[in-house]
Amino acid sequence: MRISSFLYSVRQGLKNxxxxxxxxxxxxxxxxxxxxxxxxFYCIIVNFRSAMNDLKNTVTISVFxxxxxxxxxxxxxxxxxxxxxxxxTMDFISxxxxxxxxxxxxxxxNYDEAMASFxxxxxxxxxxxxxxxxxxxSNQAEFVNYLKSLDGVRKVKTSEVTADGIQALxxxxxxxxxxxxxxxxxxxxxxxxxTITIGITVRKEEIAIMKLIGATxxxxxxxxxxxxxxxxxxxxxxxxxxxxxxxxxVVSYVVGRFNVISNNFAFVPIKEMFSVLIPISAAIGxxxxxxxxxxxxxxxLKV
Amino acid sequence: xxxLEHVKYKYPGGKKYALNxxxxxxxxxxxxxxVGSSGSGKTSLIKLLLKEMEPTSxxxxxxxxxxxxxxxxxxxxxxxxxxxxxxxxxxxKDRTIYENVAFAxxxxxxxxxxxxxxxxxxxxxxxxxxxxxxxxxxxxxxEQQRVALARALVNKPELLLADEPTGNLDPKNSxxxxxxxxxxxxxxxxxxxVTHNREIVNMMQKRVITLKKGEIISDEQKGGYIDED
Numbered sequence: 001m002r003i004s005s006f007l008y009s010v011r012q013g014l015k016n017x018x019x020x021x022x023x024x025x026x027x028x029x030x031x032x033x034x035x036x037x038x039x040x041f042y043c044i045i046v047n048f049r050s051a052m053n054d055l056k057n058t059v060t061i062s063v064f065x066x067x068x069x070x071x072x073x074x075x076x077x078x079x080x081x082x083x084x085x086x087x088x089t090m091d092f093i094s095x096x097x098x099x100x101x102x103x104x105x106x107x108x109x110n111y112d113e114a115m116a117s118f119x120x121x122x123x124x125x126x127x128x129x130x131x132x133x134x135x136x137x138s139n140q141a142e143f144v145n146y147l148k149s150l151d152g153v154r155k156v157k158t159s160e161v162t163a164d165g166i167q168a169l170x171x172x173x174x175x176x177x178x179x180x181x182x183x184x185x186x187x188x189x190x191x192x193x194x195t196i197t198i199g200i201t202v203r204k205e206e207i208a209i210m211k212l213i214g215a216t217x218x219x220x221x222x223x224x225x226x227x228x229x230x231x232x233x234x235x236x237x238x239x240x241x242x243x244x245x246x247x248x249x250v251v252s253y254v255v256g257r258f259n260v261i262s263n264n265f266a267f268v269p270i271k272e273m274f275s276v277l278i279p280i281s282a283a284i285g286x287x288x289x290x291x292x293x294x295x296x297x298x299x300x301l302k303v
Numbered sequence: 304x305x306x307l308e309h310v311k312y313k314y315p316g317g318k319k320y321a322l323n324x325x326x327x328x329x330x331x332x333x334x335x336x337x338v339g340s341s342g343s344g345k346t347s348l349i350k351l352l353l354k355e356m357e358p359t360s361x362x363x364x365x366x367x368x369x370x371x372x373x374x375x376x377x378x379x380x381x382x383x384x385x386x387x388x389x390x391x392x393x394x395x396k397d398r399t400i401y402e403n404v405a406f407a408x409x410x411x412x413x414x415x416x417x418x419x420x421x422x423x424x425x426x427x428x429x430x431x432x433x434x435x436x437x438x439x440x441x442x443x444x445x446e447q448q449r450v451a452l453a454r455a456l457v458n459k460p461e462l463l464l465a466d467e468p469t470g471n472l473d474p475k476n477s478x479x480x481x482x483x484x485x486x487x488x489x490x491x492x493x494x495x496x497v498t499h500n501r502e503i504v505n506m507m508q509k510r511v512i513t514l515k516k517g518e519i520i521s522d523e524q525k526g527g528y529i530d531e532d
Contacts, residue, residue: 050521192521213458214383216409218378220330 004221013226014201023195024231030191031235031288034184035281039243041177043268050268052170059137062093062157063130063147068186073152078130080150086143088135098127105267172291185288192231196224200300207301221297225290232289236281244274304462304493305352309362312347312517322360328512329495336504337497338528339514346515347427347495349370349466352495353387354378358396366461383411386455386463386492390470391450392447393426394439400450401435407454408466418430425453429483445476452483456492465496469503477503 001009017024063081065074074092082090091102099122101253107114132147134140147156200207201269247270255262305327312322322344329335334359351363354370366384373381394403400524404425408418426432429449431442439447439515440495455463465484470475482494488494496505498504504511504527511526512519521529 002412002414004415005409008409054500204394205393205499207408209395210410211379212355212387213407213410213454214381216379217414219410 001222006222009219009222010226010227014221016203016223016227017230019202020198022196023198024227027188027191027195027231027292028238029066029233030184030188031184031232031285034181034188034288035236035285036242037184037283038181038183038237038284039239039277039281040246041181042280043243043247043273045173045177046268046273046276048170048173051265054265059133060195061134061144061147063132063150063153064157065081065124065128066152067126068156069152071209075203076126077152078149080130081147084143084146086134086136086139088133090133091131093127093129093131095125095128098129099124102125114265125290147296185284188235188288189292189295192228192289193296196228196293197300199224199227209297217301220301221294224297224301225293228289228293228296231290232285233282234285234286235288236285238280242276243277244270247273304331304333304366305495306362306364308362309323309349310351310363311359312344312351313358313359314347320517322351322358325361325514325517325519327512327519327522329493331493332491333456334485334494334507335496336430336502336507336509336511337495337500337514338511340499342516343400343509343514345514346466346519347499349387349464352464353385354381368496379411383458384460386449386460388451388455388463388465388468390467392444392451392471394437394447394450394454396439398438400402400437400439400442403439403450404453406458407457411458413458422453425457425506427454443476444472448480448521449471449483450475451496452487453482456487462493462495465494465498468496468497469498469500474502480506489510489527499528504528 054211063077078090078092083088102124103114104111132142144156144158147153207220250268251267255267306329307325307327308412310322310325312318313320315392316346325344325348337345337348351358351370354373355393358370363395365381368381368384379431394408398406401422404422408421413421423432423435426435429452431446431449431453434442434446440448444449448471452468463484468480468484477500484494485507508525508527510524512526512528513521513526
């Protein structure tokens, strides 16, 4: 296609939008609401996932060893565990560290005094352990069984209820979001379809003349495809701006107002969030416009 | 230029043939009238020549293109070789005269620099150079038909099909259009005019093919309008 023809198609596409302004606005409005909700869900899901990851790292598995086990055997067990795919992080907590950490919590006010009173005696001398976090909590039960089967392992401590709960909640939120967004996407395609159909009806005579003069199929369809793309693009930019403003305000408000949340949970930074959301939203918007216009021109413009 | 062999056409659901065993051969550079009353098959013939419809049976060849073998994607290429004008002009009302003629070149992707040169030349040919900024509704019927003619000719077609080009015009304007068509024909374009304007057909003394109920009842060189009854 020549540049002049391309520009001509773009001009005609924009003209179509102006001619059917009301329907074009309705289509843009639907895409805006669809992508606005998508943006909101996306922000919630991303933050939820981030919280989930933070939580996953707090859901630890502690592996304790048989009394009197040698350091060499502890290292051996550690090497075996480290080879497993399920392991995300693994730290060795020596008996001294375990006691020190416990004492700091228990005797926070008179730590030095308390330590002196034990005179180097470690009440938790058999409490050396490996603290493990997993990449995927769904395999926890199986992994724990493996750990228990290892020679020299006395006890494995887990928090299985938490792990299952997080997993279930994450799935429910994910599926619900996909369902709602899918419905909205279908509604958007339907409305774009209507808008373009009206555009085609309005330009019926022009299209008929174009065909008789010898315009190619692509040339006849191009303005309508441009129309769809522009509607999709505008429909994706508006919600991006809205979600940006909303996210910025909500995060500042929550962080400033609720210390409990801000102390325990870090929101995903806005730039990090939008570096993914912008291309996804734009692609969905343009994609919707493109699919809607191609479907309609195929149906109504048998050239 | 045009070659129809045993062409039959029946509208979907129709009982009778709109065209029944039509055989026509028109040589390049000819000027031919196709006449007949309404329902004689004139419009069906034009639609078949423009490849808007497929014949029920028979062969059609235009400008060396065998319609039976023509692929759908090549139809636009064929139509670029055929200019067409209609009784109701079919101009775009929201565009100026210049834009209407330029439109024909835009859709076949002619570079802008050629459009800027060829459109004024074509408007001069049809005597409307000074009205290039006007809109169709500001022109008389005859002027509008001349714009339609300019649009049909701007891509330099080998064949010009005119479907009742004087149907909506008064005698004076009708003669102006016919003179233009004659000029165009003299310059080498094959012209086929579908009409039921008896006076013009009789005066111009061109080849006349008469259709009646879908069949050719007469084909005469330098013929006149034949009453079907």
